[in-house]
Each structure stands twice: as C-alpha cells, then as structure tokens.
Amino acid sequence: MLLVGGSTRAASTTTAVLRTVRELAPGAVLYEGLATLPAFDPDDDRDPLPPPVARLRDAVRAAPAVLFCTPEYAGGLPGSFKNLLDWTVGDASPRSLYGKPVAWINASSPASPTGARDAHASLAVVLRYVGADVVEEACRRLPVTRDMVGADGLVADGDVRAGLRAAVAALASRGG
Template sequence: MTTPVRVAALVGSVRTGSVNRRLAEALRDRAPEGVEVEIVDGLADLPFYDDDVDAAGAPEAVQRVRERIAAADRVLFVTPEYNGRMPAVLANVIDWASRPYAAGAIKDKPFAVVGASFGRYGGVWAHDEARKSAVIAGGLVVEKGLSATPTTPDLSGDDQLVADALAVLTELVENAPEVAAA
C-alpha cells in the first residue's frame, strides 16, 4: 500500500459560505485516489506577522498552522481576489510559514494556486501575487498550475470551475517540481 500524497489547502477567504472554501471542500471530497486534501483551518486566528512575537515564541495558532503545512507533501492555495490582490489572511500565513528564514514550513514545498472571484478576471492578479510570494518564501511553483475563474456566488452550478481546479490538483500531485540538490 502506498502512502497518500497529503495536500494542505490554504483558503484565502474566511467568510462563512465562501465560494473558495466550498471549492476547497469539493477538491477534498473529489480528490483523486491516493490524494488527501486537508483544509488548514485557523488562518483568521493568526496575528499579523511580527518578528518580535515570533522570536519570543510563536503563538499556538501559528505553531498549529506551521505544523500542518510542514506535514503536507504539497500546498494548494485556494483564493479569491480582493481589490486586485491576494487577501491579507493568505499573505499573513505565507509570512508566518516562511519563517524561520530559509527553513520555514513552506520551504521546498511544491504548490499551486486555484480559486474563483466575482471580478471579470476571476482572481488572476491575486493568484500571480500568491505564486510570487510563495516562491520568494521558498516554495516550488507548479508551472502548469493556475486556475483563476470568474464565477457566481452559487458554486454548485459551476462544474467547470471544479473540473479546472481538479486538473490543477492533479498537476500538483503528479508533476511537482523536485527540490534542487544542494
């Protein structure tokens, strides 16, 4: 029996009933065989990143999120776009997960970005920003892994959105970049 590939899903919206939360749940429920998608909860509980707080001992909420990301084989951002950028909650979790510098939980983790937004571009700017931030934090981008889709509040009728996100999840699992040899 092979060990399943564990994917930590970080949802950029904390709103109850969020389309992106429902998309993450659909990915969890429809993940390919051998893939476990775990939605990392508690992102709204993280204080804004502060190096002094981290140096004194990261809060328990931060430790839990870091541990869940570190335990995963892959990371998937599921995020909307707010005012042409990624949501602050996702930027904040990237800041916490990138520390300690060069050894954070996101370091050398293959990752991809999916999501939906009500704007006409479907969140592509937020997705580009999330990818850039995660790469700077030491993550390994899956080159063919971006699905930003304009959508309506009713995700249940948007089978194409879920299908596109499942394709990115499959790409993340099957074609993740390898960590470069030192």
C-alpha cells in the same frame, strides 16, 4: 495535500472550491485557522510560537503539497491571507514551503473586474520568495459564482470539478 483559503467569509466561493477539492482528493486537509492567526510580528517569530502559528507551520510541514485559493480584495491579497503567508516566511524547517510543490486556484467570479489577477500575481511573488516549487500546470482560473455552490457547500458544476481534478492530478504528480 494541504488546502489553504484566503477568505474568512463563511459562504466564500473559495472555501467552497477547497471543500470540493477535499471531497475529490482523499487525504486532502483543509486548513481552517486563517482567522485565528495573530498579526505577524517578527519579534514573535521565535519559540515558543503563538499556538495558531505553530498549528499552521505544523500543517504546512506535514503536507506533501499545498493548494491555495484566494479572492482579491482592494487589488491584492486579502490582509488575513497575506498575514498567513508572512508567518510561513520565517519557518526554517526543511519541510516548510521551501521546495514544496504548490499551486493555486483562482475562483474569482466572471464579474470580477480583473479576474483577481493582481492577487495571484502577489501570491506568485511571495511563493517565489519563500522558494516554493510552483507547479504551473496545476494553477488554474476556474470562475465560480455563488449559484454554483450547493446547499452542501460544494461546487457541483461539472466543468469546475473537472478543472479541480486536473489541478489536483498535476500537483500530485509532483509529489503532492
């Protein structure tokens, strides 16, 4: 399972959520190249791909499933995360996101005005566009606050961890 976050912030709660999933799901791989991706340019979406894009596509192709976790910025997906998604659209490989089981975790704080619903609605649009197999029963809103993240960078809250285990199990049941 590939874990893809939408934040470049080092102390991001979304990254903490994905690190926790990595601990709970042996074999899960955390994609950490978000900040290295060049701005999407259709003219560059050909061989040879920019190396960070090639690494992203290789990671997606190698994964049996993808779990996303992203915050919301300015009422939508963070620009860097949307850029990552844009680079996946042109991948014509049979192991791209098309038909691949995917899900998302919404970890936005309870203080978030919209609960990041607009970002996740945008993510759903992109995932439908690329033909991903969205595993609805694995998609969850599990609010995480900074005080729930330990010094080790993991979420210790039992309810959140239980929700993450359930999401991973649902995604894994579909081949992930």
